[in-house]
Amino acid sequence: MLLKWHNGYFCAMLSVVILGTGNLAQHLAEAFSGVDPVSLVQVFGRDPVQLQWFENHAPTCSKPDDIVEADAYIVAVSDTSILEVSQLLSDKNGVVAHTSGAATMDVLPMANRGVFYPVQTFTKGKSVDFHPIPICIEANLDSGRIILNSLAKSISSKVHPMDSKQRRQLHLAAVFANNFTNHLYGISEEICNRNQIPFDLLMPLIEETAAKIKSLSPTEAQTGPSKRGDQKSMDQHLSLITNNREKEIYTFLSDAIKSKYEKKL
Amino acid sequence: MLLKWHNGYFCAMLSVVILGTGNLAQHLAEAFSGVDPVSLVQVFGRDPVQLQWFENHAPTCSKPDDIVEADAYIVAVSDTSILEVSQLLSDKNGVVAHTSGAATMDVLPMANRGVFYPVQTFTKGKSVDFHPIPICIEANLDSGRIILNSLAKSISSKVHPMDSKQRRQLHLAAVFANNFTNHLYGISEEICNRNQIPFDLLMPLIEETAAKIKSLSPTEAQTGPSKRGDQKSMDQHLSLITNNREKEIYTFLSDAIKSKYEKKL
Numbered sequence: 001m002l003l004k005w006h007n008g009y010f011c012a013m014l015s016v017v018i019l020g021t022g023n024l025a026q027h028l029a030e031a032f033s034g035v036d037p038v039s040l041v042q043v044f045g046r047d048p049v050q051l052q053w054f055e056n057h058a059p060t061c062s063k064p065d066d067i068v069e070a071d072a073y074i075v076a077v078s079d080t081s082i083l084e085v086s087q088l089l090s091d092k093n094g095v096v097a098h099t100s101g102a103a104t105m106d107v108l109p110m111a112n113r114g115v116f117y118p119v120q121t122f123t124k125g126k127s128v129d130f131h132p133i134p135i136c137i138e139a140n141l142d143s144g145r146i147i148l149n150s151l152a153k154s155i156s157s158k159v160h161p162m163d164s165k166q167r168r169q170l171h172l173a174a175v176f177a178n179n180f181t182n183h184l185y186g187i188s189e190e191i192c193n194r195n196q197i198p199f200d201l202l203m204p205l206i207e208e209t210a211a212k213i214k215s216l217s218p219t220e221a222q223t224g225p226s227k228r229g230d231q232k233s234m235d236q237h238l239s240l241i242t243n244n245r246e247k248e249i250y251t252f253l254s255d256a257i258k259s260k261y262e263k264k265l
Numbered sequence: 266m267l268l269k270w271h272n273g274y275f276c277a278m279l280s281v282v283i284l285g286t287g288n289l290a291q292h293l294a295e296a297f298s299g300v301d302p303v304s305l306v307q308v309f310g311r312d313p314v315q316l317q318w319f320e321n322h323a324p325t326c327s328k329p330d331d332i333v334e335a336d337a338y339i340v341a342v343s344d345t346s347i348l349e350v351s352q353l354l355s356d357k358n359g360v361v362a363h364t365s366g367a368a369t370m371d372v373l374p375m376a377n378r379g380v381f382y383p384v385q386t387f388t389k390g391k392s393v394d395f396h397p398i399p400i401c402i403e404a405n406l407d408s409g410r411i412i413l414n415s416l417a418k419s420i421s422s423k424v425h426p427m428d429s430k431q432r433r434q435l436h437l438a439a440v441f442a443n444n445f446t447n448h449l450y451g452i453s454e455e456i457c458n459r460n461q462i463p464f465d466l467l468m469p470l471i472e473e474t475a476a477k478i479k480s481l482s483p484t485e486a487q488t489g490p491s492k493r494g495d496q497k498s499m500d501q502h503l504s505l506i507t508n509n510r511e512k513e514i515y516t517f518l519s520d521a522i523k524s525k526y527e528k529k530l
Binding site for chain 2: 079102119120121123126132133134136158160162165166168169170171172173174175176177178179180181182183184185186187188189191192194195196197199200201202203204205206207208209210211212213214215216217218219221222223224225226227233236237240241245248249250252253256257259260
């Protein structure tokens, strides 16, 4: 633990190493650089070119032997690389946490292990305010839990302890709310493009659809012909779709909505 | 046309009658009441109880014979009632416009007909700022077009002339972006509920997913296991889903995403 002189006291600072150079690693490096109780002591990555971006934020390192001691190691790499990268830390005492929603904590081979999962989608180059982003944490040891909790609280106001079983279900729910939803936006855009309609005409609707469920459950917020069981409107829509895959998705999701609300009638 | 004394001049005011008492009728009545160049001269509805809400905004009327003369009649009723309600206006000279995205302009039986379609989802009791909401207008006569255009511009900064063919395609695109998306939010919520996870952990992700496509096309914004063709993660997700319908939707949308991006590889 590092100490920092602050308002007449020595304060404990959390020393952190980030492993990985991708999207999330970049956003975390920016976030940790901006908060007082955290000292980002190193960023590790295999590729010196990818590491360059981090030079303004922390010392960088591309050789496993040069990885320094720290209170926490955040392994921000793809799920398939977690094990390999974490094995570089087998001689370290600090807590080692991955950032995945889908991988269990126990993919990490060390005793002092944990998870640090921010529930958000990150875009390269688009700056992120972590404050409203939930961070789900899990740890195998109390000492690791305290450190990951402090680390998460230093950047987010929504820190949630959550075990691997729940976190994987949350990640599954996120696939519906994010990946699948984005695919529907894509179909919407393609329909607009095919018909020379500016897609941005739909932006206020898309934003309101997302905002609405803050005050109303999605089940209560549902509208549209499939909810009303309005077959005539659905048939009309189907006749307007020229792409077979879109026709299938329209039919499939309409049927799902119909059957959900038929039960409730 | 009414005249109003304004800054030393008599200004032309558009007189408007709203027909219908539902959600959109309420929001339009509120919006038109707040703007200078429009005079909401009457709201018509069959049910006196439903009409009560409108008494603060305009004179109300439940008898077809009492419908007054106006520059524009906005028929804000369900698609299946448009024809019946508009027939009450067969002796009127003002432009008669419905508010539907799906119905063609020509369902209206009069020569002076048009469409006034706000591209938004409306929630009863939740106040609406029409300013950023696109309003698509169409008219059979130039005189009607001028009036509907002025009316739309009085409440919105995004007025788009659009014919029935394009508008129906836009409405179809809106079903994907709104109705189907909301159904996916609902599945997300159910997964959370079943696993005692607060659904609001997903709100920042849902908002960011919607916000992201302002600067990035949905095709570029797509992420997730199905885009990467990561079958292992998809199989893991499927093993976590306990509901058959959700399993089907997961598989179906994953396949759609996979095949979209496989083509591009």
